[in-house]
Amino acid sequence: MAKPPIKGWTGLAPGIGVKGRLVSLSTVLAAQTLYDVFKELPVPFWGPLGSLGAFFAAAGLHAALLIALFGILPLFYIWLERKVSARIQDRLGPTRVGGRFGWLQTLADGIKLIQKEDLAPDVADRWLFGIAPFLAVAASFTALVAIPFADGWVAAQSNCGLFLVLAILSLEVIGIILAGYSSGSKWALFGAMREAAQMVSYEIPLALSALIPVVVVGSLDFADLVAAQQGPFWNWLFFRDPFTCLSFFIFFTAATASVKRAPFDLAEAESELVAGFHTEYSGLRWSFFFLAEYASMFTVSALAVLLYFGGWSTGLNLEPISVAGTGFTVEGYLLNLIGCVVFIVKACVLVTVQMWVRWTLPRLRIDQVMTTCLKYLVPISCVLLFAAALWPLMLLKVLNRTQLFPRSTVAAVIPNEVLTPEPKLNVITIDPRQLAPTPESEGPQ
Amino acid sequence: MDGVGLEAYLIVGAILFGCGFACLLVKRNAIAILMGVELLLNGANLNFLAFARFTSLGLDGQVIGLFVIVLAAAEAAVALAIALNFYNNHLSIDVDSAKELKD
């Protein structure tokens, strides 16, 4: 059946024709997406669904991988937090459950929470009360969809991925507000309002500071962002120029605040508000909020890594990772695998930093939180944005090139015309990979 | 083309528009009416994008769609401020209580 090819949203809808051929290894290796692979499987594996079946299979696999990540990461982080806080407080942390490091502690907690009764106050708006935790979880889970873990290893590839991730992250606040409101408790309401105010406010410096790498690279696409940081670690935007470096701190501060981590955890300030917006929650619904929180911690850390620390690049100037259009090789897959691990490790380091900060710094007052945002972070990020835009122009004047350290190694791989700007668009650096219609979603294998 | 034509999007837009209009007519809460306006704008916006996709409108439709979103945000801010003022003056958010100009 020859269907018209699907144009459009390239992540979920890869356009392809169907040809009933055996799948060879080279075919598998050359495929851009899971869908390509599944579609080529010889068996009427998908039955009457045809290619549609292949699509659902591919999407299901993507989702399963992400859900696994989404589930495992909080388990690890909660354990990690216990350990980190214990170390900072000169304790040992969990040691009993699950062997030597108490690594099953979180699992045990989870089982306990599942067993708990699902309580709801009488005055609560039960329908909203029930649905609110799922909203929060859905938002923070969906944000993972657009995060690439290695070259092409992304559930939904979009050319404005960064923007999409930030937008989806901002949806989480709705779940929290609804939770606080529907609880019918003033503590919950206060917490929700604080959280809402804080998140909406901190989105501004967050987006502004995230704009600085975007301006430097000239793309909202994570693939472009990371490709621009390939090579030795001084190609990372963090080391690239003073303003991107400073902007990382702004970004990380705002990110910490937007995931309501200490010292910005006003929404659940126990000393004032009992437990904030989730005061009335218990059991599984309560744990959903924490799942969402830890997933968001990972998401913003991953964003920071992608923006400032080279994403999945090792920073050791290894053989450049294969780029689309240059052929697919086994080494390429191996390198992608290594990159995926490197990426997650980098993100985990940043998460650890967040924990470290949490257990080190005291909580701010709400007015200090707002002052920090509106009076300091926003102006600073504006100034940085402006300066980062002027920086290459200044370098061009002084050094006759647009960056401090020349990108010698990558230049060998990336076609020449990329480095020399298009004559008609001499402001924007354009990566040819953007022009290619091919890069499709490629789930983690 | 994809099996989903322009008409389908337009119909969805029309339904959203109608629902937004119904909100204006049915709701007494000023903020609910604001929500209706948002629906109205979204219905219209969907039409812009659908035409951008399926006709020669092209990029222009998307730009206008973007402007509509931005203006809707501005409208929401001002309208909410007005609603708060209204509430401060009337201690109610019921638009039916705004009748001073009638007499």
Next chain:
Amino acid sequence: MTITQILFGVFAGLACVSAIAVVLVDNVVRMAFWLVMALGAMAGLFLLLHADFLAASQLLIYAGGTVVILIFGVMLTATGPFASLKSSAGQTVPGLSVSGLLIAMLVSTIAAVPWTGLGKAVGRSPASLDQGVMRQGDLAAAMADSDETREAVMAVTDNWQNRVEVGRSTAPLGLALMGLRPDRDLIAGNKPSTLSPGYLLPFEIISIHLLVVLVAAGYLARAKRPRATEEVHIVTAGSSVTPKEHRIDAATSESADG
């Protein structure tokens, strides 16, 4: 049945059901919830329409910003917990029927117009469009065969017009806002003597407009107390200072003064 149709069905259905729910639900906060649902589904529809930047904008601005503000408004103006204002049947029935008539009118009109004739005939010939589409299909087929074909196809698709067509509209959109029309002026082989006007001026105007509107909104919504002149807190779309906290601030400052 294609994937697009399925996705369209899901998103359109969610949008319509949520919109109808917005109308039918009485509780304002639940209305906000359904509104978020409708707007999110709209974002999905935008994605299907190859407007991914707008979809993200929709999510960020509408769902993340506007709706939050609306919920703020609900909470600031609520006279009691979960209060709702019900309209009488005399208001509801005509309202709903007029809206239904409106929808029927619009739908009948949509159905009456021969949209296929419109197509893209006005701007570019459907033939060329189909050609572009076919090339994309060929591309996928050709990928497996040889590198030369891929290169050739890339050359064809390496123009801005096609980028809009295939849904990579972020950069063209940005360029259009900066005053350049890549979809018209940057077509490969096309050397226009004059450039098409972009949207720089509307963009600037709308920026100023947005600023003015936010300042005005802050001014309108500020707490009107005698001592408000000393500490003006502007409540904008991004602000999170609620009037309640205003009052707390004022109370503490006054007591400190006393």
Next chain:
Amino acid sequence: MPETAETSHLIVRNLLTAAWLLPLAAFIAQVYAVECWSNRLSRASGLLGCAAIGGSLVLSLLAVAFFPSGSGSAHTADDGSNHAAVDAEHEAHPSATPAALAGRYYTLARFGDSRLELGWYVDSLTLVLFVVIGLIASCVHVFSLGYLDDERTEDYRDEHAHAGDEQPVSRAGRFHLFFAYLSLFCFSMFGLVLAGNLLQVFAFWELVGFCSYLLIGFYRERPSAVRAANKAILVNRVGDFGFLIGLAVLWTSVGTLQFATEVDSKGVTASGLFEQVRGDGQLELSDDSKSVVLQRHLEAGDEPAPTRPTIAYTLFVLAGLGIVAGSIGKSAQFPLQTWLPDAMEGPTPVSALVHSATMVAAGVYLVARCYPLLAPEVLLVVAYVGAATLFIGATIALTATELKQVLAFSTISQLGYMMLALGVGGWGAGVFHLSTHAFFKSLLFLSAGSVILACHHEQRLDRLGGLRHRLPWTAAAMLIGTLAVTGVGIPNPWAPGYSLALSGFHSKDMVLASALAFVRLNPLHSLLYLVPLAGAGITAVYMFRLWLKVFVGRPADQHVFEHAKESPPVVLIPLAVLAFFSVFSAVGGESSWLYRGLVTSEPAFVAASSTSSAIWPITHPGHEEIHAAHGAAGLMVWLVAMAGAGIAIWIFGYQPFSADELRATFPRLRQFLLDRWRFDALYDLAVVQPVLRISRQAIAIDRTVIDPLLHGASRLLVQLAGWGRRIDELLVDGAVVGIGAWTWRSGERLRRLQSGQLRQYVLWLGLSVVVLFGVVTWMRPG
């Protein structure tokens, strides 16, 4: 003595200007400063006036000293040392214009070549008049200090004025006001004499008239005073009307009113009136004798224009007659003499200064000043007018019953003499008599004032008598004045100028000599000699009658006599001064300094005998002819005067007839004279009654025709307005109100739609869209 002519010129001008303006300064001070800062009991105003006029007198005398004596600016000073050769001196002046200094202060207006200026014109006539006016005015001022002493009070009772209840009017004193008026008058009189052009003369002419009006009406509570003032000003208007016509004719025809030819700093000359009219001395007539050729001054190098500007002879005569008409009014000549006797209602010092010595002499001065402008026919008219006036005045004075009335008619009569003299070509005689008359007539008036003061304002002759015992000094002064006016003296027929006589003798002698010379040349006009001769006799009669009735005989009213007492020195000293001048001012006759000074101003053509006329051939005598007639004329007039004096002494001194017998002698003639030749009745009949009749008819027309017309028109208008109102109310208002009401009703109906429910409006909106869509769909073609 000044080194150069220009310097003396300047000094004279400045001195006279100062003398002229001093009284004005005094007036301003009296009106504003004294009024504001002093009280009615203060003598400050009077002293200020005296000081000002005294200053003027001193300045005038200084100006005389500095004046280049006996010559114009072109002559050297040695002319002045010649005392004898009067005639020769005059023959040395070929110019028509007398020796004069002239200039202008500034230009008021300029119309093309014509200019109106504020100028000055000084010759010996001006100087003499300045001195005379200054002297007499000083005396009068000093006299007034005493005479008006009773005005220095807050409560002055005027016995002659009555309020409605027969009570004397009580008012505040007007001492300061009197002196303010006097100062203003002096300023005006000086200005009149100093004026450099006819318009300026006219302005000050009117100003002196106005001062006269104020002073006549000084006792404004008295109806008679008010009447007299009105009469004076109205009668003068008649003359002034003629004066204006004359001015207009001259302005139109000659193009200037300037007396003197003027040379400005650029050497451009603007010919004055005298030079233009008289040129080298005689009128230059055109070939047909119907116009006078004007002698415009020619620039050096200018060719004489082919046609020179002329003025028609009739117009020229008309201009002269106009000027003479002004003089007749001001100088109370026939037929406008009637205002002067009434003017005696003013205070006696006023009569002395204004109505005998100075202002009334202004008419004579004007004729003398404008002598070159007068055609021989006009001069003839002047002569006859003078003759008629002197006779009428003298005859009326015979029967006048009041002290001042007699003097008033005497003044009229003497003014007639002056006019006569001017008219017959005796220019020097006229102005000579003018000067001497000023002295003795003011002496007489002041003496009368002294009498009146002594007798508490009793001035009826039949109530006085025998006062010489009570008022010896006054009687003596008045006797001197009487002798002077009657021309009594010891004549020297061979050298009339060296007769032993008072001033009046010399001047009247000159007048009669001029008349005799004229009559000898023009026998047709013999009357012009006989009338003044008879008048001299009558003058002697009435003047002695007056003196005798006042100072000799038995007191008619014992009460008055008992209370009369000699006036204080402040009154008597001016009398003494004036008496001195009355006696000695004309000593020497033709050789006196006064006469010789005056004739330097005489227009040159007068000096020689001349025959010129376009209408009647008239020959005017020259100096030679007059000089020849002097002896005979003097003897004749002396004889006549002595005869008159004798008759008077016989009748009134020895009183052979009783008063009643005298009255019964010529009752009709007496009544005719008492009625003042019935001029007042004539004027009443000819002018006043017709005017009143016309006024009454005008009133009647006003009431019967115009008023009903207006009333009818207004009533018609009211009717129309009523109709208009009805239309307005029915149509316009109805339409407007109807539209308004319709709008209101519509609004009331539409208001129901305005429910205030916002959502309802939206509902209407949506419904409208749907309905419109349905309509459009239904109507869609195909």
